[in-house]
Amino acid sequence: MFKFELLKTAKDSKARLGKITTNHGEIETPIFMPVGTRATVKTMTPDELKEIGSQIILSNTYHLFLRPGTEIIEKAGGLHKFMNWDKPILTDSGGFQVFSLSDNRKITEEGVHFRSHIDGSKMFISPEKSIDIQNILGSDIIMAFDECAPYPASHEYIDNSMRRTLRWAERCKEHHKNTDNQTLFGIIQGGMYKDLREISAREMVDMDFKGYSIGGLSVGEPIDLMNDILDFTTDFMPESKPRYLMGVGSPDYLFEAVERGVDMADCVLPTRIARNGTVLTHNGKIAIKNALYKEDFSALDKECDCYTCRNFSKAYIRHLFNVDEILGMRLATIHNLYFLLDMMKNIRESIRGDYFLEYKDDFYKKYGYK
Ligand SMILES: CC#C[C@H]1NC(N)=Nc2cc3[nH]c(NC)nc3cc21
Numbered sequence: 001m002f003k004f005e006l007l008k009t010a011k012d013s014k015a016r017l018g019k020i021t022t023n024h025g026e027i028e029t030p031i032f033m034p035v036g037t038r039a040t041v042k043t044m045t046p047d048e049l050k051e052i053g054s055q056i057i058l059s060n061t062y063h064l065f066l067r068p069g070t071e072i073i074e075k076a077g078g079l080h081k082f083m084n085w086d087k088p089i090l091t092d093s094g095g096f097q098v099f100s101l102s103d104n105r106k107i108t109e110e111g112v113h114f115r116s117h118i119d120g121s122k123m124f125i126s127p128e129k130s131i132d133i134q135n136i137l138g139s140d141i142i143m144a145f146d147e148c149a150p151y152p153a154s155h156e157y158i159d160n161s162m163r164r165t166l167r168w169a170e171r172c173k174e175h176h177k178n179t180d181n182q183t184l185f186g187i188i189q190g191g192m193y194k195d196l197r198e199i200s201a202r203e204m205v206d207m208d209f210k211g212y213s214i215g216g217l218s219v220g221e222p223i224d225l226m227n228d229i230l231d232f233t234t235d236f237m238p239e240s241k242p243r244y245l246m247g248v249g250s251p252d253y254l255f256e257a258v259e260r261g262v263d264m265a266d267c268v269l270p271t272r273i274a275r276n277g278t279v280l281t282h283n284g285k286i287a288i289k290n291a292l293y294k295e296d297f298s299a300l301d302k303e304c305d306c307y308t309c310r311n312f313s314k315a316y317i318r319h320l321f322n323v324d325e326i327l328g329m330r331l332a333t334i335h336n337l338y339f340l341l342d343m344m345k346n347i348r349e350s351i352r353g354d355y356f357l358e359y360k361d362d363f364y365k366k367y368g369y370k
């Protein structure tokens with residue numbers, strides 16, 4: 001089953017409070033979704049993810065199709081069983097990954113021919129194939145298979161790419177049969193061109209998906225440009241359906257997205273930077289390997305009550321990174337994910353209490369944003 005309830009919209013911005021209900025549980029929005037590309041949120045156990053407040057995680061069709069392959073996951077009884085995660089899972093369709101990871105890509109109307117980035121073997125994914133793979137994975141929310149244009153790209157290129165994505169979205173919707181257990185989201189594209197974003201949004205909304213994502217932002221463009229395109233695009237998206245901004249995950253981008261009506265976001269940022277020792281704190285990012293912290297026996301963040309901050313010091317975590325101990329990556333990941341998930345919880349509270357913009361301003365001042 002799938003239900004989205006819009007609980008409240010802010011008076012002084014487009015920020016909204018919502019609740020998504022799926023077969024694997026409820027999701028309070030706005031929500032940040034940790035990324036578990038290859039059936040694991042790197043270095044975290046499912047229990048640790050629950051402990052820090054993860055309500056839903058992401059995984060990737062492209063990666064799981066290549067390894068371990070759908071046959072093994074099918075025999076395991078689906079992705080939830082395979083990775084022992086009993087809460088909601090959203091799977092990306094493979095569109096973005098095929099275009100960002102594979103070589104020798106050949107795009108045809110039928111689908112994409114490419115060589116595996118692992119062993120170079122010839123592969124093919126079509127809209128129908130992507131839906132079939134996601135059906136085997138058994139994720140609660142699945143994404144339409146799209147063609148992902150590079151950034152920057154010409155208006156003509158984005159126009160052709162966006163229209164193919166619309167035709168592929170029709171095929172995904174036509175092919176998607178497991179509608180009781182899996183919910184299909186459309187992906188709105190159009191690059192940095194408002195006219196193309198409007199066409200994509202209107203046509204996708206006419207196809208009546210249960211939810212919509214916005215793809216192709218946070219690709220290196222200035223935050224003001226992202227905000228402008230995002231603000232424009234969400235106005236064409238139905239209020240009664242979830243809005244998911246793909247690939248966004250730094251604190252400022254998350255605040256700006258929520259302010260412009262986004263309900264869901266995902267990003268590898270917090271987990272990726274944690275593994276190289278970059279830690280998010282209320283006073284900005286810190287590089288824990290820095291000698292500055294050699295004898296600093298305080299917590300990573302004095303305002304954080306995560307497992308890492310309650311039990312370990314900067315000096316100890318710096319030591320772990322300096323001697324390449326895996327625990328260092330784990331403790332930094334626990335903290336970074338908790339930091340963002342706790343920030344999103346505070347954002348939900350601020351919308352509920354009508355002080356979202358004040359909370360955003362306070363957070364920005366302490367973090368060191370403009
Ligand atoms: C154009 C387009 C598009 C979107 N298409 C699909 N299927 N997944 C995505 C995943 C992303 N991750 C990031 N990170 C910046 N941007 C993304 C964009 C997409």
Ligand SMILES: [Zn+2]
Nearest residue numbers: 304306309335
């Ligand atoms: Zn912490």
